[in-house]
Amino acid sequence: MSDMELKLGNLILNSFSEVERKSSAGGARANKISSLIIKSGKSISPYVDSKIETxxxxxxxxxxxxxxxxxxxxxxxxxxxxxxxxxxxxxxxxxxxxxxxxxxxxxxxxxxxxxxxxxxxxxxxxxxxxxxxxxxxxxxxxxxxxxxxxxxxxxxxxxxxxxxxxxxxxxxxxxxxxxxxxxxxxxxxxxxxxxxxxxxxFNKTIEHKLPITPVKEKELKIKEREVEKSKLIVENKKAEIEGYGKRKESLLSKYPTQKLVSEVMELLTSDTDGLIFKKKDEIEKISKIIVKPVDKAQRFLDTLVSLNQKFLIFTNLTNEVKKYRDEINFVDLYSAIKKMSSIPTDCCPACDTPISQVTTNPFVKAESQLKILEDISAKQKSLAEKEKSISGALIRLSSELKSVDTSISLTTDNFNKEYESLKLGLEKNISEWAKWNSENKEAFEKITSYKKELKSLEADYRECSTITELYKAAYKEKNRAEKIISEFNTANKGLIAKVEEEKKEISHYLQYSGAYESFINKLKRYSESLPLRLAxxxxxxxxxxxxxxxxxxxxxxxxxxxxxxxxxxxxxxxxxxxxxxxxxxxxxxxxxxxxxxxxxxxxxxxxxxxxxxxxxxxxxxxxxxxxxxxxxxxxxxxxxxxxxxxxxxxxxxxxxxxxxxxxxxxxxxxxxxxxxxxxxxxxxxxxxxxxxxHYLIKAESNFKKGLIKDGLMECRRSLEELAPRLWKKMKTEGLDPALTVKLRAPSTSPDLYNLIDGLIGYIKEIEKKPGINNFSRHRQCLMKVKDVSKKNQVTWNLLNKGTHEEDRDEEFDENQAKELFELCLEFEGLIKNYSREEFKIDTVN
The missing domain is CATH 3.40.50.300 (P-loop containing nucleotide triphosphate hydrolases)
Structure with a gap:
């Protein structure tokens, strides 16, 4: 493993219980390991197992x-x-x-x-x-x-x-x-x-958990971008200044005797002999000669004539409706008659006489006159609308006439009276003003020319001001940007040092991040291979x-x-x-x-x-x-x-x-x-x-206590355990001990002594073969067990049939029981001390 992997391993080992308790859920283990790296990652030493021994x-x-x-x-x-x-x-x-x-x-x-x-x-x-x-x-x-x-x-x-x-x-x-x-x-x-x-x-990575974001480097890059921006500003300002130079040349070309923009400004704006001052003075001298508003007066005259024609139509309509005005309101009358059409028509609406008895049907007569009333009501409505329109037009015209030195308040009541005199006044003014304008045409053109020249001079003055201010601003921005560029390293010396330190920090944590990923991959492979290595x-x-x-x-x-x-x-x-x-x-x-x-x-x-x-x-x-x-x-x-x-x-x-x-x-x-x-x-x-x-130890204990029957029962259990083991041992040695055993009844297991008889008989058979005599001592011991047991019927029955209570005519023989116990010990020794090395088959040619 690399040094960083060994350091990481040491960090995990030192806080193993805390790390082991965390799982990958929610990045818990990654968070824990990251905190260990941040806290102790620099001071920890690579893991060295000092306990390793040859x-x-x-x-x-x-x-x-x-x-x-x-x-x-x-x-x-x-x-x-x-x-x-x-x-x-x-x-x-x-x-x-x-x-x-x-x-x-x-x-x-x-x-x-x-x-x-x-x-x-x-x-x-x-x-x-x-x-x-x-x-x-x-x-x-x-x-x-x-x-x-x-x-x-x-x-x-x-x-x-x-x-x-x-x-x-x-x-x-x-x-x-x-x-x-x-x-x-x-x-x-x-x-x-x-x-x-x-x-x-383990989580797959801890990189996003470690402080590897280059904060200081980002801060420096922002400042470096300021430098780049300043360089761009310098280039832009140079271009701007060059452009202002061309504008300056264009401006100075109009004033050949001036070399500087400031001189042009002085030439233009001097309080006593500045070009702008002089031009304004010339304009002022001839500005009292005013152009008369002939066109405006003519327009007002045309409007007056048009209103007169509309007023004639209004007057005729007024006269037509006037003869009925004192008698009735035709609109209201028309509405009333229309409403009568909805009432019952079987009686006269005036006297309630049945319609069949009247000379003239009032409803038929009213219907014929209704159309006349409808026409009169429409004219009355049109008259009101025209009066409103003409009144508004007269008010507006009265206001506008003031701009041509005519003051009058026109209404529908005085229009006919004032029309002729007003018309003649406007026509007179138009004629006189046209003559005035013609006579002063040269002065008017000079004023126009002077104003145009003044406008050009004022524009040049503004250009002088603009060029001057733009020059100052451009040079100021350019100098500021050049200062930022020239002073960058000095002004950011501390930050640059911090960036270098930060790079080392990030490199340190990235090494841990890489070590973590390689470490857990190795750990995973080791985990997968460990059971295979152990097997x-x-x-x-x-x-x-x-x-x-x-x-x-x-x-x-x-x-x-x-x-x-x-x-x-x-x-x-x-x-x-x-x-x-x-x-x-x-x-x-x-x-x-x-x-x-x-x-x-x-x-x-x-x-x-x-x-x-x-x-x-x-x-x-x-x-x-x-x-x-x-x-x-x-x-x-x-x-x-x-x-x-x-x-x-x-x-x-x-x-x-x-x-x-x-x-x-x-x-x-x-x-x-x-x-x-x-x-x-x-x-x-x-x-x-x-x-x-242990059966035989329990048997010995019972014999010492005088419990002969209980001792014999344990001997029987020992023989029941040892006899099958002898059978298995012979099979283990490659023999085929197919025993012939007597059964008391169908579906029963053989009695103990029938099993012993079967073992004795099989060993006798194999002893007839040359060189096979390894189980002779086992056979002899089993034969002694049978012989001793037969000397006492109750002992024989107890050993052969199992443990049960029954009446008996004779007691157990203590000496015989101890002799049987010693034989069981001998047989046990033969079985348990037997080893495969003892078993040999002599080959006879």
Whole structure:
């Protein structure tokens, strides 16, 4: 890894619990890591694992010695467990504290508890007993360098001391058969789910979370844009000044004797002899000669004549309507008559005489006159409109006549009276004014010319002012812009330095951003490959263990090889002895998958050359069909049976069968037993040591107490357990012990002695073959058992038929019982001390 990746790793490691709690949701983990980089990214050193030791000199645990625990999980009061013997068996029902015991070992050996992490508990919250103020866990271990000291918490070294039920169940439970799902199975089996969840909980990038926005650089660029703008201003102002120069030349060309614009301004505006002053004086001298408004007067005259014609029409209409005006309002009369047309017409409206009796029908007469009235009412309305129009026109004309020196107020009442005199006055003025204008034409033209010249001089003066002001403004802007350009580096020295520092800062954070992306990609690849690396080189050992647990008799069920994944997207391939190759997860049942998971974990423990193996309630993960195979593998495979074994289980029969795999002689020197008892009064773990489940030890104990029958019952149980084991051993050695056994009745199992007879008879047969005599001592011992049993009928019946109460005529013989017990011990030794190296078949030519 690069230095930046190692620094990032160190940052994450130093705040691991805080980072691990964050997920990628909402960018939470990216935010956390970014804050760590900002806070400590510069001061942190690259990660260096000072704890790395050469494997050849790293001490390895030889065996565990003692566990002291107080205030931990279910343990409130102090408890001490002797783990120094080769075997430690712990039995207890669910909920009695077995998991607390195993978690104490896990915490002491690996520094973590997978169950706590998977449930997202803080370590202190998960580990502490709620009733105890202090937690204390001390595990003492003997290392292969001879040191006896507190166990070193080393998750890499000690992870696979444990074979846990939860891992095996998770391995069998993952539903996906896809390659990725198969890697998930291995991850679950190797306890990597938490690590995988952590590895997949990173956001893709943290770049947008880090302060990489170049604030100072943007500020400098704004100022640099000001410089560029200033350069543009300088160029524009130069062009403007050049343009003003051309305007200046054009202006000066009109005044050849002046060289400067200021001189032109002086020439134009001098108070005594300035050109503008002189021109205004000339205009003033002749301005008293005014042009008379002939055209305006003529227009008013035309308007007057037009109004006179309209007034004649108005007068005629007035006279026409006037004769009726005093008698009636024709409009109102017309409206009234129209309204009468809506009343009933069967009587005269004036006298109510029926229409049929009147001389003249008033309604018919009224209708004929109605049209005359309608015409008169229309004229009356038109008259009112014309009067209004003419009145308005007269008012306007009266106002306008004032502009031609005529003051009069015209109305409809005085128009006829004033018309002629007004008309004659306007005609006279027009004639006289036209003559005046003609006589003074030359003066009028001179005034016009002078005014035009004055306007040109004033324009030149304005041009002088404009050029002068524009020159000043352009030079001022140009000088200001040139100053900004020349003083930029000096004025922004501090900012430029900050920009350089900011670039280093951004480069620093971008390096972290790149390191983050490469780091999480490497972490992801490592996470994907880790289960494959852990499974490397386990194939052959997995096959051996799996077949021993399953004991399938047919080639299509016996594994010939297993290929565990070696790279991502590989699957678990199995090949049966019949040559068939399959995807293991496609063809194996859940029960067989659990056996495969257990086989992988056992193979991993063997591969890593551990001296200790710890089983956490594994029996609960294995079905009844395969538990015998597990027991047989643990005690017959020397790669496993030579290890120190610590085992917890809630299976009462399983723990009993385990204990009976061991020789009764010297058993207490090899085995420590603890029973975790259900506590009905509190949550405190109750422990009962030294509960013995070994048949022959229980038999010996009963004999010492004088309980002959109970002792013989335990001998019988021992023989029932040992005889089938002899049968299995002969099959293991390649023999074909097809026994001939008598049955008491159909569908019944053979009696114990019928089974013994079958074994004796088979061994006699194989002894006839040259060189096969390895089971002769077993046969002789079984024959002695039968002979001793037959000496007493009640003993024979008890051993052969099982344990039951019945009346009997004679008691058990104590001496005979002890003799039988000694034979059981001898037979046990022959079975349990048997090794494959003893079995040899001599070849006879």
């Amino acid at each position: 494997l050849s000199i790293k001490p390895k645990i030889k065996n565990l010695s003692k566990l002291k625990v107080k205030g931990f999980r279910g343990f409130n009061e102090p408890q001490e467990f002797d783990l120094s013997k080769k075997f430690t068996f712990i039995y207890g029902l669910n909920g009695t504290g077995k998991s607390s015991f195993c978690e104490a070992l896990e915490h002491s050996l690996t520094g973590k508890i997978n169950e706590a992490s998977s449930k997202r508990f803080e370590s202190s919250q998960y580990l502490n007993n709620i009733s105890s103020p202090k937690t204390e866990v001390i595990l003492t271990a003997e290392y292969d360098d001879g040191n006896l000291l507190p166990a070193i918490k080393d998750p890499l070294e000690n992870e696979f001391l444990f074979v846990e039920k939860n891992r095996i169940e998770a391995f069998a439970r993952v539903s996906s058969h896809a390659p990725q799902g198969q890697q998930q199975r291995l991850s679950a089996l190797f306890g990597l789910e938490e690590f995988n969840n952590f590895s997949s909980g 490397k080189s386990l194939d052959n050992q997995v096959v051996s263990i799996y077949n021993s647990i399953n004991k399938h008799p047919y080639d299509h069920e016996v594994l010939g090889s297993v290929s565990l994944p070696t790279k991502p997207n590989d699957v678990i391939k199995i090949r049966y002895l019949d040559g068939t190759t399959e995807d293991a997860l496609r063809v194996l049942s859940e029960g067989h998958l659990r056996c495969l998971g257990l086989s992988i974990l056992l193979a991993k423990n063997i591969h890593d050359a551990h001296n200790v193996i710890i089983f956490d309630d594994v029996v609960n993960a294995i079905d009844d069909e395969h538990r015998s195979g597990v027991i047989n593998e643990l005690f017959s495979n020397s790669l496993l049976s030579e290890k120190q074994m610590i085992l917890t289980t809630h299976g009462e029969d399983f723990i009993k069968r385990l204990e009976n795999q061991l020789l009764s002689r010297g058993l207490n020197r090899k085995l420590t037993r603890y029973d975790f008892i259900r506590n009905h009064d509190s949550r405190e773990v109750l422990i009962e040591p030294s509960l013995n489940r």
